[in-house]
Amino acid sequence: MKSNVLDLKFKSMDLRKIVTIRQFFYELMKKLWIEQDNFNGKRPFGNSSWDADLIVCLVKNKLIKGKIDVDGYLEDYDNNELDKFVTSKILKPLFGIS
Numbered sequence: 037m038k039s040n041v042l043d044l045k046f047k048s049m050d051l052r053k054i055v056t057i058r059q060f061f062y063e064l065m066k067k068l069w070i071e072q073d074n075f076n077g078k079r080p081f082g083n084s085s086w087d088a089d090l091i092v093c094l095v096k097n098k099l100i101k102g103k104i105d106v107d108g109y110l111e112d113y114d115n116n117e118l119d120k121f122v123t124s125k126i127l128k129p130l131f132g133i134s
Contacts, residue, residue, distance in 0.1 A: 061130055102114070
């Protein structure tokens with residue numbers, strides 16, 4: 037695991053490339069900014085479950101508890117733990133908020 041969670045890399049199927057967590061949230065915010073009223077929060081990159089690849093990354097790196105099946109797909113995780121981790125350990129540092 038890297039010392040900075042924002043620098044962890046994972047393959048984003050929706051973005052069709054390997055990205056860091058920092059890049060993933062940049063792409064999400066860019067999409068929101070450009071599309072504004074037309075932004076689709078359920079399918080920002082065109083598909084539902086757009087956050088699954090990120091969650092798999094967090095589970096694989098033991099940053100949140102969860103289970104991944106033999107094919108590498110997300111099987112189970114705690115949504116409350118995920119929300120707390122993303123808001124405190126990803127979004128706050130990403131935006132420089134203490």
